Amino acid sequence: MPYDTERFDGDILFGHNSLQVVYFYSIENIIRGWAQHFRHDASKKSFYHVDTAIFEKLWRWARRRHRNKRWQWVKKKYFPKGNGRSWSFSGEVEGKRVYLFRAGNVPIKRHIKIRAAANPFDPEWELYFEERLVYKVKETLDRQWQRWRLWKEQKGNCPVCQQKMNPETDWNIHHIVWRSKGGKNTMDNCVLLHANCHRQVHAKKMTVLKPCPV
Structure with a gap:
């Protein structure tokens, strides 16, 4: 050092x-x-x-x-x-x-290693990699624009529960077409969800649609 x-x-x-x-x-x-x-x-x-x-x-x-x-x-x-x-x-x-x-x-921030068994092409690990992506977004200022743009695009609403999302609360970026199935990390394939709603989507294998612009 x-x-x-x-x-x-x-x-x-x-x-x-x-x-x-x-x-x-x-x-x-x-x-x-x-x-x-x-x-x-x-x-x-x-x-x-x-x-x-x-x-x-x-x-x-x-x-x-x-x-x-x-x-x-x-x-x-x-x-x-x-x-x-x-x-x-x-x-x-x-x-x-x-x-x-x-x-x-300045707070110490350790890099989180990817779990040895994690497979980005296995649907069972989809939630793990999306939560890891959220962590990286929070830690990388260059990616902050994506969170705020999605939040504004959705009028601050979660597409799953239709409730308001406070920028200070926990949230996750969800890929409409899962990354394990070829989905890309682009704006048209991403939505912002409450963390709890995101877990429910994966647990119940729910389909989430992109909110229509008003």
């Missing part, structure tokens, strides 16, 4: 004679990008290690910048209590105080 905190040195040194807000977001973008990249195979301990290393670099920067000030003054100016922590590197943007993002705030 790499701890490449040296890449932050350039941004911190750049701010040696300038306001911390100038490079505040530069550092934050690096932290966010690093954490998002490693969140699938890193441990929470690794993220906290990086946060600690960055804190130490920022603290040394602040102390060098104000050599004649007491540490209490430096803490109050650059590391005030906030954001749920006693020490949080911060700056002001348009009169509003903002706090530096921490890698430890």
Whole structure:
């Protein structure tokens, strides 16, 4: 697990004679990008290690910048209590105080391995692969458009129970023509169902039709 905190040195040194807000977001973008990249195979301990290393670099920067000030003054100016922590590197943007993002705030997301016996061409495993697809959709921002487009297309209604679907509740993408039978993952072959309705469809082998546009 790499701890490449040296890449932050350039941004911190750049701010040696300038306001911390100038490079505040530069550092934050690096932290966010690093954490998002490693969140699938890193441990929470690794993220906290990086946060600690960055804190130490920022603290040394602040102390060098104000050599004649007491540490209490430096803490109050650059590391005030906030954001749920006693020490949080911060700056002001348009009169509003903002706090530096921490890698430890990014949740760890493990890749879920496909079950050894799973067969995408076996109808018995159709529900398993559709639920796996839903998980991938939730985790991949590039696929979010499909959920919202289906929800809007269906006027927020579930085609099975005809009840409203709250975007915050559990939902599944169902393939009208099952993938195991050659169905494609295209908009005209997909509908959005309540998770419970989706399970009933597969348990009872129900046929679901695409809602007609109004």
